[in-house]
């Protein structure tokens with residue numbers, strides 16, 4: 001799919017790509033715009049935009065709170081679609097939606113894919129939809145050419161990774177450790193073995209996320225994976241220092 | 255049920271990848287246990303020595319006379335150890351935890367009854383225990399929090415979202431994905447990802463198996479109707495399973511009507527028009543949600559019924575018409591509780607009282623030779639603060655004020 005192609009083109013000139021995460025409507029769509037502008041200007045290669053959900057089961061405290069505050073401010077799925085279209089028109093990098101399955105389910109799966117495609121969204125990350133629960137969803141993803149990104153976890157067996165690989169497209173999101181988003185990870189020996197297992201299981205690019213906070217973390221995975229995912233850390237930074245702090249932070253990561 | 259955990263179009267297992275292997279292990283252990291007659295024997299033995307099984311079926315003679323219709327029988331799950339049907343599920347899962355070799359259990363709780371039962375099981379089986387409880391529920395079920403802590407459990411008040419049961423479930427899942435290797439999540443009701451709905455219902459079926467025999471012994475034939483309150487649906491599934499295959503027995507689930515179905519302040523998912531199909535907390539069912547799929551706030555005087563989703567098995571039984579769903583309002587519940595206490599000397603939990611409300615509405619319309627069973631899922635002692643407040647009881651208020659002053663001085 002086009003997402004993988006775009007990422008490979010970028011990988012031709014960079015040792016590691018950066019993917020960042022934002023929660024749509026938190027603290028506001030205006031701040032989202034500013035943050036994305038700074039991210040793109042400082043070389044971010046791909047952005048996952050989270051459509052907030054009231055029950056974000058796989059997210060830790062920082063992203064959980066951002067989801068709740070965004071919903072409390074009145075963010076709707078329609079707002080998020082419109083914003084996604086605006087960003088992918090304005091910038092020449094791939095944009096993805098990350099959300100929970102109920103959002104797409106309630107929207108109507110086919111309509112969700114149609115509108116994502118029209119909006120120029122290149123991929124979807126749905127952490128609570130394993131392929132065996134989403135036969136129709138994964139079929140639609142191929143029909144509409146919006147890549148269904150799947151997740152590998154340290155608890156996934158080799159056989160399970162192979163199974164996931166057969167449904168995935170775009171890239172594989174390898175979570176660095178057990179747990180939810182937003183806590184520190186240890187990129188030690190066990191991690192290296194795990195990443196080697198991931199690499200053996202798929203030909204797709206590998207992204208590593210959960211707990212990447214600084215240039216040392218990015219350096220630790222360079223050469224072992226293709227994409228470093230920075231999630232909760234930019235949200236913390238914007239909370240603490242405002243959107244203008246994002247540019248220098250991103251620039252210092254690699 | 256199908257291979258992948260669906261009942262009709264409801265259920266499934268919508269779980270993050272990190273839990274995949276743990277669920278494979280859980281499904282395998284459950285399959286083994288279910289196929290092993292010795293496991294059920296061990297379970298029954300534990301429940302008859304550590305808890306009070308079989309629980310009695312009480313003929314409510316005074317209420318029967320009062321309503322002048324069907325004979326009213328009450329299945330006494332309140333007489334279980336820890337005071338509710340929750341113990342059935344928890345002890346069963348405890349035996350599975352021992353088989354799986356895990357050392358720590360976690361649980362969500364709304365009314366605190368499931369948390370209580372889990373803390374008790376953890377103490378008995380020597381397991382570490384953490385209980386997640388919405389901050390709102392910590393306030394309204396304070397006595398249970400006290401006992402859980404005394405039994406060695408850590409109680410974590412959950413301050414996110416609506417600060418009730420669903421938020422406690424999310425937090426328990428977050429703990430679980432972090433500590434999968436050591437920890438089992440003792441889900442408290444017939445909800446969540448497969449195999450939980452089926453597994454919890456299986457342990458709770460002990461209620462229906464007993465009631466089915468007891469009613470024939472005492473009344474000479476099966477009941478005309480069986481009533482149960484429905485939070486997540488575990489006590490209802492428990493008692494209904496004794497009668498599901500007898501089409502002459504009508505099964506009625508009673509949901510929280512809160513301030514009335516028209517008010518929007520309720521937790522009625524299967525009766526009323528406010529719920530729609532959705533997927534959250536790992537399973538597909540009818541949820542109280544808005545058009546975007548965001549869960550709504552629910553309301554009930556009973557913490558244990560104050561929940562956005564409902565067992566996928568009950569969604570299936572609602573859809574195929576086998577179970578009828580009704581609702582009872584907060585005010586109706588307080589009135590029925592008052593009557594039951596005065597006429598029978600029995601104190602049902604606020605949750606259970608919802609079933610009494612609907613049974614009282616229907617009993618007079620049935621013949622005197624018919625019987626109905628109300629499943630009294632729990633006892634009301636835990637609700638003393640809420641009930642005393644609802645009755646606006648003057649001497650209780652005086653007592654609390656005096657106690658408060660006493661603590662203030664120290």
Ligand SMILES: Cc1ncc(COP(=O)(O)O)c(C=O)c1O
Nearest residue numbers: 485486487488489558605631632
């Ligand atoms: C006494 C009692 N009854 C009923 C319920 C509702 O749960 P369920 O519908 O799973 O039986 C609860 C839940 O906390 C409870 O404590």
